[in-house]
Amino acid sequence: MTLALVTGASGFLGWHVASVLLQRGYRVRALCRPASAVRELNVERVTGDLRDKDSLNRAVEGCQVVFHVAADYRLWSRNPQELYASNVEGTRNVLDAAERAGVERVIYTSTVGCIGMPPDHEGNEETPVSISDMAGHYKRSKWLAEQVALEKARAGLPVVIVNPTAPVGDHDWKPTPTGKIIVDFLRDKLPAFVDTGLNLVDVRDTALGHLLAAERGKPGERYILGCENITLKEILGRLGTLAAKPAPRTQVPYPVAYAAGLVSTGWANLTGKPPMAPLEAVRMARKKMFVSTDKAKRELSFQPRPVNEALGRAIGWFRANNYV
Numbered sequence: 001m002t003l004a005l006v007t008g009a010s011g012f013l014g015w016h017v018a019s020v021l022l023q024r025g026y027r028v029r030a031l032c033r034p035a036s037a038v039r040e041l042n043v044e045r046v047t048g049d050l051r052d053k054d055s056l057n058r059a060v061e062g063c064q065v066v067f068h069v070a071a072d073y074r075l076w077s078r079n080p081q082e083l084y085a086s087n088v089e090g091t092r093n094v095l096d097a098a099e100r101a102g103v104e105r106v107i108y109t110s111t112v113g114c115i116g117m118p119p120d121h122e123g124n125e126e127t128p129v130s131i132s133d134m135a136g137h138y139k140r141s142k143w144l145a146e147q148v149a150l151e152k153a154r155a156g157l158p159v160v161i162v163n164p165t166a167p168v169g170d171h172d173w174k175p176t177p178t179g180k181i182i183v184d185f186l187r188d189k190l191p192a193f194v195d196t197g198l199n200l201v202d203v204r205d206t207a208l209g210h211l212l213a214a215e216r217g218k219p220g221e222r223y224i225l226g227c228e229n230i231t232l233k234e235i236l237g238r239l240g241t242l243a244a245k246p247a248p249r250t251q252v253p254y255p256v257a258y259a260a261g262l263v264s265t266g267w268a269n270l271t272g273k274p275p276m277a278p279l280e281a282v283r284m285a286r287k288k289m290f291v292s293t294d295k296a297k298r299e300l301s302f303q304p305r306p307v308n309e310a311l312g313r314a315i316g317w318f319r320a321n322n323y324v
């Protein structure tokens with residue numbers, strides 16, 4: 001039976017990756033911080049941290065496959081260096097440990113934020129992009145981490161990179177920024193919206209895409225795991241239909257949203273409390289993050305389902321678990 005290490009299994013996407021692996025007959029070892037737990041899944045829990053090299057060496061011992069899903073996914077931090085320590089150096093540490101252990105395959109979870117977004121068509125894995133295109137510390141740290149993975153692949157480590165878009169669905173514990181949109185909508189805390197767009201995907205399909213990348217992906221290649229390109233206005237409209245609630249109709253001009261982000265983030269930097277409207281999120285909203293998933297469909301046989309069912313599942317899960 002194949003033993004797979006999953007980092008980030010206590011979080012949203014990592015939990016679903018671990019769940020898919022268990023369903024497919026894998027043994028799953030989950031790297032967790034001391035205060036974290038992997039709820040509802042029968043996994044082998046090991047204590048460790050991305051910044052603790054010795055703990056990673058112990059975690060990868062005996063594993064054939066490593067799924068490095070963990071990341072510091074925050075669009076605001078009072079100390080941005082924390083994001084680079086976890087996302088960049090943490091990734092280097094995981095890949096070094098995997099190399100020393102001689103694992104057969106590593107799947108590195110990057111982000112659609114590292115994909116180039118041309119103004120006139122969908123982005124894809126070949127769209128030119130550089131760190132100067134990254135808005136904010138989260139995207140910069142993930143871009144740098146992806147470069148580490150690509151360097152390792154060029155040096156011979158069998159690393160396959162996946163770039164998930166915006167997963168939605170159940171078990172979004174924290175919740176993620178995309179999940180927070182759903183929660184804020186359900187709490188009537190989204191009176192308006194900006195003209196932006198996302199690519200949404202069912203988190204269960206994203207997790208399955210990780211397994212497909214392990215089985216069929218080519219080392220050193222990137223694969224976008226997404227589904228539907230949808231404007232934020234349309235997302236809110238779908239949520240309104242599924243939740244039987246009115247969707248907001250007021251569109252806020254970008255300069256107004258930017259000013260609100262400046263004020264909100266400035267206050268957060270003073271108080272230490274997360275901002276209602278992180279400036280980094282506002283900057284990201286300047287571009288519609290519309291991408292093509294043709295490569296993953298062609299090379300991995302990735303077949304994501306329409307996202308409405310996942311949006312409905314997210315609504316039901318948030319309501320059932322007292323987020324609303």
